[in-house]
Amino acid sequence: MTAELPVFEPVTKEEASRIGTAPVPAGPYYQSDYFDAECEAVFRRSWLNVGHTCELPEPGDYIVRELEVANASLLITRNRDGLLKAFHNACTHRGTQLVSEPCGRRQVFSCPYHMWTFNSDGELRNAPDFDQFYVDKAELNLKPVAVDSCGGMLFINLNPNPAQSLRDYLGPLADQLETLPSARATTFSEYVYEIDANWKLTYDNFQENYHLRFIHPKTGAATSGKDNPFGYPLRYGFHDPHRTQTIWSNPQPQIQPFQMLAFGKGMQFAMQDGLVGSEQSKEYYAVFPNLFILGSPMQPFSHTVYPISATKSRGVIRIYWVGEDDCASRRFAREYAMGLARDIHSEDRAVIEAGQRGLNSGALTHIHFQAQEVLCRHLFNMVDERVQAYRAERQTGGAQ
Numbered sequence: 001m002t003a004e005l006p007v008f009e010p011v012t013k014e015e016a017s018r019i020g021t022a023p024v025p026a027g028p029y030y031q032s033d034y035f036d037a038e039c040e041a042v043f044r045r046s047w048l049n050v051g052h053t054c055e056l057p058e059p060g061d062y063i064v065r066e067l068e069v070a071n072a073s074l075l076i077t078r079n080r081d082g083l084l085k086a087f088h089n090a091c092t093h094r095g096t097q098l099v100s101e102p103c104g105r106r107q108v109f110s111c112p113y114h115m116w117t118f119n120s121d122g123e124l125r126n127a128p129d130f131d132q133f134y135v136d137k138a139e140l141n142l143k144p145v146a147v148d149s150c151g152g153m154l155f156i157n158l159n160p161n162p163a164q165s166l167r168d169y170l171g172p173l174a175d176q177l178e179t180l181p182s183a184r185a186t187t188f189s190e191y192v193y194e195i196d197a198n199w200k201l202t203y204d205n206f207q208e209n210y211h212l213r214f215i216h217p218k219t220g221a222a223t224s225g226k227d228n229p230f231g232y233p234l235r236y237g238f239h240d241p242h243r244t245q246t247i248w249s250n251p252q253p254q255i256q257p258f259q260m261l262a263f264g265k266g267m268q269f270a271m272q273d274g275l276v277g278s279e280q281s282k283e284y285y286a287v288f289p290n291l292f293i294l295g296s297p298m299q300p301f302s303h304t305v306y307p308i309s310a311t312k313s314r315g316v317i318r319i320y321w322v323g324e325d326d327c328a329s330r331r332f333a334r335e336y337a338m339g340l341a342r343d344i345h346s347e348d349r350a351v352i353e354a355g356q357r358g359l360n361s362g363a364l365t366h367i368h369f370q371a372q373e374v375l376c377r378h379l380f381n382m383v384d385e386r387v388q389a390y391r392a393e394r395q396t397g398g399a400q
């Protein structure tokens, strides 16, 4: 079969031996003690995607994000100087959540309980009858969280003094994210779903093509076909802890007439918006731990999988656009793109949950990844390295 696929560069022997070929333990995909360690070792120490900068374009804009994996609610603001700031959404008096709306625009945030008021820099500006307290006002600013953006994607780090800047963390991916259509987006379509499955199991579904011909016999026709029945990508890239793949396109996909119409319109608008021509149009960027982005100008797409528990997650799928949908054709092209994404996703969802139910039984001690599931294995390795290091720290008393 390899001989029929001259364009495909398989995983090299060196990569396979570096990344491994052995069965992978099943416990990390359902056990709550492993999940608790991941929360500390991965999610409290990594830069995490929480949105896009187009959600808060003007000074005074804010968004609130719930991160169940850290029991945290975050308030992200754009201050008077236009700089991004992020805080725990917890009043420093007695902890009340300060903001209940998911987004908005204002210069000050007043706690509903006793009316302490903070500005968009997180500073406590006013607190009624403050003379009766036993603490200095300057010590009562909102608790900060690190925030930064790259290519329009908004990231936070729960460590207010992260070990690496966002750019250092992203490594070679940083420059590439800035050239993607999503970097220029001013708006997006969004689809949020909850799923009864571990975050890695959910995420893995979207980083292997092995299932395409079985789960997506029609909708997967663009990325697999008789020349490449298992949809092998053209190449993989490993940029620890991140990874990439270059997706293969079927030169003769079977496209229905109405799909031609939607794709034609989508292409026309993508060209008008200057989004076509990127070398990265077929690139898939997996940003550790839980974000991936597709560079396609027709469907500049991101998917972030937020852990809720060991066996429950929430996915946020977005397709990014430049400008408003100012005519019926543009509206149609955008609705169609998101409709197609939802269609494909609905085919994935049941099989991901069925996989979780099988694992939850504890019947399997190990699972198996083949060569073309190397991105799944790489994610497991990156997570497990951090979990084992964290557990070793705990044993030597280095972590609290």
Ligand code: FES
Residues within 6 Å of the ligand: 091, 092, 093, 094, 095, 096, 111, 112, 113, 114, 115, 116
């Ligand atoms: S808890 Fe916020 S002002 Fe009292």
Ligand SMILES: [Fe+2]
Residues within 6 Å of the ligand: 205, 211, 212, 215, 216, 344, 347, 348
């Ligand atoms: Fe799928």
